[in-house]
Amino acid sequence: MAVEIKVPTLGESIVEATVGAWHKHEGDPVTAGEVLVELETDKVTVEVTASGSGILSRILKPDGATVTIGELLGVIAEKVEEPAMPLHDGAGARVTATPVARRLAETHGVDIAAIPGSGPGGRVTKDDVIRHGAGSPAPLPTEAVPAVTPHTPALTPATQPAPVPDDGRREERIRMTRRRQTxxxxxxxxxxxxxxxxxxxxxxxxxxxxxxxxxxxxxxxxxxxxxxxxxxxxxxxxxxxxxxxxxxxxxxxxxxxxxxxxxxxxxxxxxxxxxxxxxxxxxxxxxxxxxxxxxxxxxxxxxxxxxxxxxxxxxxxxxxxxxxxxxxxxxxxxxxxxxxxxxxxxxxxxxxxxxxxxxxxxxxxxxxxxxxxxxxxxxxxxxxxxxxxxxxxxxxxxxx
Structure with missing residues (x-):
């Protein structure tokens, strides 16, 4: 049975918060009582813990999102074995992987059986797939590339924008915390x-x-x-x-x-x-x-x-x-x-x-x-x- 992760009551006169940081990724195992995410209010930081054990199947509110009391943050799915998809490596040994890792591997054509797992019991995680894909003949894309359409002429070497010189004038964008805004x-x-x-x-x-x-x-x-x-x-x-x-x-x-x-x-x-x-x-x-x-x-x-x-x-x-x-x-x-x-x-x-x-x-x-x-x-x-x-x-x- 799925367990919902909701924004708890935050205190008198506080009705909303900002998602500060998730301590878990989608597909990670979680244990009841474990801290999943921090919520920032204008006065305090609130830790939201897991009310049940399982797999963090979905994160609905990413870092930086504004949430209100009772709003759904994510879902914990029951941790079960998946006999319907028994993957094996070349030696016949069974390979376990998180659902997110498996979908990511299938999407990008990566052989999940060839990926060493870093999770509990050798389980393959999403990060394992990304690391493996980055070094494979067909690396996983890290950012979207705009498609060339009849209305978007392709850039030739002559029309490529000149690189911006690195003169040390670097800028950094930092999101203000809710507390700092208040x-x-x-x-x-x-x-x-x-x-x-x-x-x-x-x-x-x-x-x-x-x-x-x-x-x-x-x-x-x-x-x-x-x-x-x-x-x-x-x-x-x-x-x-x-x-x-x-x-x-x-x-x-x-x-x-x-x-x-x-x-x-x-x-x-x-x-x-x-x-x-x-x-x-x-x-x-x-x-x-x-x-x-x-x-x-x-x-x-x-x-x-x-x-x-x-x-x-x-x-x-x-x-x-x-x-x-x-x-x-x-x-x-x-x-x-x-x-x-x-x-x-x-x-x-x-x-x-x-x-x-x-x-x-x-x-x-x-x-x-x-x-x-x-x-x-x-x-x-x-x-x-x-x-x-x-x-x-x-x-x-x-x-x-």
Whole structure:
């Protein structure tokens, strides 16, 4: 009995996806539970597994196709022996081949009995036929050649187009993933709809660096995770949000929705673009819990294993361009949020301190905000509060 491969439910508000990559070809054997194809949504990558064993007889939606929930992707046929066509080689031994491989061989006049099989049990696959055909007296065509008709005069050597010189000016066409398309659309929409401004400040990281050096080993031994900078900034942001609650709000129509909970989005860079998993109730988390949660979410993001729930919501976002060497940037709002903090590279710079020039590890920080509900005074004061808390990290235990 044939088993249908259908697009599963993808999550709340997601109705379509893009076929990312098939892990199997037509004619390949499959086992129940084996991953067959990946579907890309604007938020996560979903793996579709086989609900039964057999042979992947048909692929109905190729890579790059747009599909909707419940749509048929392919069909798994029951794996059976085919006594009606017992092929044998010259020595009388039986030759097994996939249906696709057999049809391909028949179409192009290739002797399938002469092809060594690379599949399970020596089974001849479609790729085996293609490889064999490419080296045979009648190679399999790799692309269609237009037929010469009375209305299409044949090209002679004199009329052949001149070859294009290879001067190194090569171009490559890459299909945008659904996630990248969505990221692009949302960034443009955020800039179009919000009155976005950015204010800057700088933070002396000496105290945090010293605290981390003193407690790094004991912290890891006790909690099983490193003590990074992100937990300090998360705590500092929460302390500043409590003092300036409009930064933890959003606009709905003609109303301002102020949120008295703190779900902090942490931007994570992946091969497919930036994603922002959310730390729920971050104000209730310890330093160790924050570091552990960020480490886990970042790992899952880079393995494309985040769920829809991991990415939904969020009241404020932190992004760290410093890990790539950025000294200063203007982060774009993660709509419908009205504030985002940008961290940057720590760099030793000369600064004036108590009338003297000293060298300090400094970080520029940026706050982009929606000027529709946040005035400059609040934005600047918010960033100053973050600076004060990070420069005096012991205060984070009380105010964070």
């Amino acid at each position: 990221i692009a659309a949302r960034l443009v929409e955020a800039q179009r709809t919000a009155a976005m401004l950015t204010t800057f400040n700088e933070i002396d990281m000496s105290a945090v660096i010293d605290l981390r050096k003193r407690h790094r080993e004991s912290f890891r031994e006790r909690h099983g995770v490193g003590l990074g900078f992100m937990s300090f900034f998360t705590k500092a942001v929460i302390g500043a949000l409590k003092a300036f609650p409009l930064l933890n709000a959003e606009i709905r129509g003609d109303e301002i929705i102020v949120k008295h909970y703190y779900d902090i989005g942490i931007a994570v860079s992946t091969d497919e673009g930036l994603v922002v998993p959310v730390l729920r109730n971050a104000d209730r988390l310890s330093f160790a819990e924050i570091e552990r949660s960020i480490e886990e979410l970042a790992h899952r993001a880079r393995e494309s294993k985040l769920t829809i729930a991991d990415l939904q919501g969020g009241t404020f976002t932190i992004t760290n361009g410093g890990i790539f060497g950025s000294l200063m940037s203007t982060p774009i709002l993660n709509a419908p949020q009205v504030g985002i903090l940008g961290m940057h590279k720590i760099q030793e710079r000369p600064v004036a301190l108590n009338g003297q020039v000293v060298i300090r590890p400094m970080m520029y920080v940026a706050l982009s905000y929606d000027h529709r509900i946040i005035d400059g005074r609040e934005a600047v004061s918010f960033l100053v509060r973050v600076k004060e808390l990070v420069e005096d990290p012991e205060r984070l235990l009380l105010e964070g």
